[in-house]
Structure formats: structure tokens, C-alpha cells
Amino acid sequence: MSCGRPPLEICKGINDLERVILRGPRSSSVEILLYGGQVISWKNADGEELLFLSTKTTFKPPKPIRGGIPICFPVFSEHGCVEQQAFARNRLWSVDSATPPFGANPTDKTLFIDLILRSSKEHMKIWPHNFELRLRIALGSTGNLMMTCRVRNTNTDGKPFAFTFALRNHFRVSDVGEVRIEGLETLYYLDNLQEKELFTDQGDAVSFDSEVDKVYINTPSKIAVIDHGKRQTVVIRKDTGLPDVGVWNPWEKKAKEMCDFEDEEYEEMVCVEPAVVEKPITLKPGEEWKGRQELSFVPSSYCSD
Template structure:
């Protein structure tokens, strides 16, 4: 599952790819952007860590344009990614993308953290926090709809981009009595995807039955591309934590999760 993953943490739980440039029409660029398939370097000059970083494990990675990339996307950029793992296992990804063009040109891009969550059984999973929101359905030529259910459940293939989403989303795995809480900043949209059986069988790097045990919920910026002038920088952040409870257990009320700081 996801053999081209840029970053992998706690493989039984989740895997993450960083997608840049993504979703928008960028001609000859690969479907999910080029950042996920490039070789990154350790950042030799990272920005200062926060005061409470002594209890965290952090690493800073950096990706810059190459002359080969400039041929297919004629812009120069600097992409810095900070990966932070908290003492309780919380994972935070902070991305900073800067326009380093010297020709005075702005550029636009869209972005997503392509996050695969491992679940016990997709039919026993609920996603809370996206109800009543508008979404673009990629299975229906990006037609716009409004979510009608009180939560998202799964009975067939899903590929939707939810718009103007809250800063917190919960993925509830009833069977394992575990809830993933996804917090995000600078990423107004959220992608929800599961290929289901037919598409899973058609994917070369995806097991025929793996769709039953995964769900992709992505913090993203899709509807309105980010535009950077030379010298400008964009920041986006995603934090994931796992709570040993579920909606059914009564130990966690998802609505309170969304309302908390």
C-alpha cells in the first residue's frame, strides 16, 4: 500500500506522502506532484525549535528545485518540512514553501498531506467533522454537492474534496475502539478517499483487499490554489494523534474534540 510514500511513521497505523505541486492542472507534472518522489536532504540551517521541544523528537528536511524540474515546472522554490514526534506519539508535520524565483514571477500551487490511516474494517469506520459541508466529487467530474449524513461512512468507492473544513477531524474505528484526531492549520480543505474493490484490483501497488483496511483523509488546499510572489512563504501544518477510544465506547465525544482548543 502506497509504495511511493515519502514519509512513513508507525507503519501499522499510518503512512504519509507530501503532495506538491498537486491537484491543479500543471501540464506534464506527475499526478500527485513531484515532492513525494524526490530525494530530500537534512536541513543544515533549521529555524529555532520551540521552547517545549525538549520533550519532542524533531528533524528538518529540505527540498529545492533542480534544473531537471525547471524544465517541466519553470519556477524555483524551497520546501522545508519539520517532522515532530511528541512523547505520547503525536505526529506533527509543518511545511514551509518559499518562492525563490529571481525573474519576478509568482507561482500557484495546491497541496495535500496524503495520509493513509490503517483501520480494522472500512465498513466500521466513521469520519466526523465534515457533515453538512460542500464537497467536490471526483467520481462525478468534480461536481459540487452538500454532505447530507451526520457522519461519513463507507459502502463503496469514495473520492471527495470537502471545502472550508474545520481545523479538527476525527476518524473513528469502532472495532479497535480507537479514534484518530487530525488537526490542521493553513489547509482549508480535506480529501477523503478509498478505492474500494474494483479500483484496488486495478492498482499495481495496492493489494486486492487492502481497501478494507485503509482510509485516506488528507489535510489539503485544493479549491483555491496558494499564490506566492518572489520571496513570499506559505506555511501549512498537520498534527495526528490516536485516542484509545471510539464513538461507541463513550470515552470520547467527537463534537467536544472539534470545539476544544
Template sequence: MSLNITQESDGSPRIILSEPTGSTAEVLLYGGQVVSWKNERREELLFMGSKAIRKPPKAIRGGIPICFPQFANFGSLEHHGFARNRLWSLDSSPSPLPPANQQSSVDLILKSTEDDLKSWPHRFELRLRISLSAGKLTLIPRVRNTDNKAFSFTFALRNYLSVSDISEVRIEGLETLDYFDNLLHRERYTEQADAITFDGEIDRVYLSTPTKIAIIDHEKKRTYVMRKEGMRDAVVWNPWDKKAKALSDLSDEDYKTMLCVDSAAVETPIGLKPFEEWKGRQELSAVSSSYFSGQLDPRKVLLGIS
């Protein structure tokens, strides 16, 4: 297990996590953002926009941005909040989390600044532990209210997953659930399909979701398994061709090889009393998928059966 701190071409700090089987993760202090996660075969598991801008004040399109203190654009703050385009610091005292002795990990912290207080008048500490082990990437976010008054926030870990072809991907675990459709004025619907598949733009917030969701890439014979705690919702997003052309940090074809499935707390904001702390957890793993009669058995994935 190792942690190596280097610099981006613009001089900003970059942290490389690695573990004995050969998998790696790259983390930038800018945004506290994971920008790369490669498996033991050096295959990239996270999507990064081919036109992504990796310098302030632009948020980076790809990897795993941190959306705090708001998700989407429902308040007066910038889209998805400000945590993803602030410079974080290494956290020297991540207590009370136990030491991550058996994993390659890094602890980061973002504290409110006087500038932040002008737009969002609440003092906070946002901590993030990023841990890498064989086939698995774990993020543990924590928010502490360091103010003398209560506040609430929404939150998401926006996971840009690398897929072979969006039309060959399906999501299991969200069937029968209610969702808000952001393409239809946030109207509430109930998912009718047996699995979520893709043939056009999608932007939905699924509500009261299970702790485990499977994203199945038929062409790569790979399944991403997302386990989450403390974040009840899951956001599914792909811009498709028309929206991709309107986004300056995506190329016209990028939408075909990306899918966002986010761990989120959107419907019900998280409330914290003075000096109270919230903790979430997300574990992403990538496993080989086996076929039976040309189909995967996602129930085994969701039940944890190998």
C-alpha cells in the same frame, strides 16, 4: 527523545524518531515521506500497501506522501506532483521555526532542480518538520518562493490511516459541508449524512473544513484526531474493491484496512510572491474511544473533551 539515521535495504537513508513512551516514526529521505508511525504498544497507525514499491522513481503507496506542487492530476505534471518521488535532504537551517527541543524531530528540505524547472518553471524551497511526541505526530510543511516571479500551487498531506475494517469506520466533522466528487466529474454537492461511512469507492474534496476532524474506528475502539492549519480542504479517499484490483501497488484486499483523510489546499491554490513563504501544520493524534450505548460521542472528540 532520539533520532537515528539508518539505511533501507537499497541503501537509501531512513530516519527513526522515538520518544520515551515507546512510540516511533520512520521517515525516508526519498519523498520526504513518513512510512511508519507506531504507538507505545507498537501498533502501526499508518497503512502501507502490501505491494508498495519503495524505490525510485515510483511513489510509495502508504504512509504520508507529500503532494506538491499539484494535487491530483489537474495540470501538466505527474499525478500529485513530483515532491513525493524526489530525494530530499536534511535541513541544517530550518529557521525561523523554533528548535524542537522537547520532541523527537527531523527537518527536511527539497529544492527545485534544473530538471524540475523544465516541467514546472518556478524556483522554490519546500521544507518539512516532522515531530513525534506521546500519541502525536506533527508535520509542518513550508513553501518558499525563491524565484523573481510569483507562482501558485496546490498541496496535500495524504494520510494513509490504518483501520480495522473500512465498513466499521466513520468520519465526524465534515457533515453539512460542500464537496467536489471526483467520481462524478468533480461536480459540487453538499454532504447530507450525519457522519461519513463507507460502503463503496469514495473520492471527495471537502471544502472550507474545520481545523479538527475525527476518524472513528469502532472495531479498534480508536479515534484519529486530525488538526490542521493553512490547508482549508480535506480529501477523503478509498478505492474499494474494483479500483484496488486495478492498482499494481495494492493487493485486492488492502482497501479494507486503509482510509485516506488528507489535509489539503485544492479548491483555492496558494499564491506566493517572490521570496514569500507559506506554512501549514498538521497534527495527528490517536486516542482510545469509549463507548456509550454502543456508540461513540464524536462531539466530545471534536470539542477536545476527554
């Protein structure tokens, strides 16, 4: 662990927003805000930041934070300046004190924190259902970042509810034109720039030379985000609870229209988000859904199997 610093720390950051810091081997770390239950920093063993965070983010609730890994629930909404229906990202979460913030196995050096968001009168005005959303964020012994989400229907009136969900990973890249995403080729996708029309990807990998806003359907469990400029790769591994993958970059024109995004920041960011979009999840009272992703860093250009 980091010498002289606690492996887990709860403290205050910008504008007194409470944050949790998990520190792993060498300089690896994860920083989470209780506001939004949002990961805003993930650093590898060399202390290099792997997530993008816009310099125009104000850290002033109730505005959402642009960048990091927002939780998109209960509606997978558009990539705009304010996402009112995805209220999980602009609400205050609580640390779940029911579990200790350490791995269950004494020999397991994985650190984790459990967060929870429950329905309230304020939520009911936007989305009239009782729910419980739990999030475990873990930093592994190799610096890998794991996120496990659970949604439970706690309605007492016998009514089911349906929702969509996403873990909106904003990765920091050297130059978006040098990025390729492997694992999505030849798959069907919904194009949000063409009224969600269904297409088939024809390339050997996803690359960027203009605005992209797509949702790939029924994707494999492993996706590779390859940054040739930095000669590094982030590998996303996800379970069947998150069958779809969104890919987004606003490009030049859209970036200038966004209120929480610098004009040129589109060049250093790509969003690749495991999600459930095409077929919403329906839960009856007492039922629970789970979705999980693991992000790992490979310090070289990489080609997936």
C-alpha cells in the same frame, strides 16, 4: 525514550533508501524516508502501527510509495498509480543541517527533523519555477505526530507561481466498513467520481460502503477518524493553511486496477488528507506559505464536539 536506542537515528532501510527514525516514550516512533520526505510509519506508545503501507510498494525510485503520508506538491493530482505532477513525493530530500534535531526548549521532549527540497533543472522541466519546500516532522512527548510545511517562491525573474498541496494521510483501520469520519458533515464537497461536481454532505458522519473520492471545502480545524472495530480514534488538527480535506478509498474494483495496491487492501485503509485544493495558493517572489497538521491517537471510540 526507548531504552537502549537513540531517540533520533539516520540509517538505511529497504533498497538502501535513507530513513530517519524518531523514538518517543515507550514504543512510540515515527519513520521518515528521505526519498519523498515521506512518513512511512507512525506507532503509538504500545508500538501499534497507525499508518497503512501497501504490501505491493517496491521502494524502488522513481516509483512513488503507496501509503504513509506522501507530500502532494505542486499539483494535487488524482489517486492513480503514478502522480507525475506531484513530484515532491518521488524526489530525494535533504536533511536541513541549519537546525539541530531537538526541541528548542530543554524541557520540551519533542523530537523533530527538518527536511528540505529545492528546485532543480529536473524539476524545472516539469514545473518551471524556483521554489524551496521545507518540512518539519516532530514526535511529541505523548506520541503525537506534527508536520509543518513551508513553501517559498525563490524565482529571480519576478514571476509568481500557484500551487495546490496535500498531506495524504493513509490510516490503517480494522475494516473500512467500521470507520466513521466526524467533522465534515453538512459541508460542501467536490466529488471526483462525478467530474468534480459540487455537493453538500447530508449524513451525520462520513462512512464507507463503496468507492469514495471527495474533497471537502472550508473544513473545521479538527477531524476525527473513528475506527469502531479497533475502538480507537485518530484526531487530525490542522491550521488555516490547509482549509480543505480529501477523503479517499478505492474500494474493490478500483483497487484491482491499481498497480501498487493489493486487491483486498482497500478494506484496511482510509485516506484523510488536509489540503489546499479549491483555491490554489499564489506566491510572489520572496513570499512563503505555511500549512500544519497534528495527529493524535485516542485509544477508545470517540465522538467530536
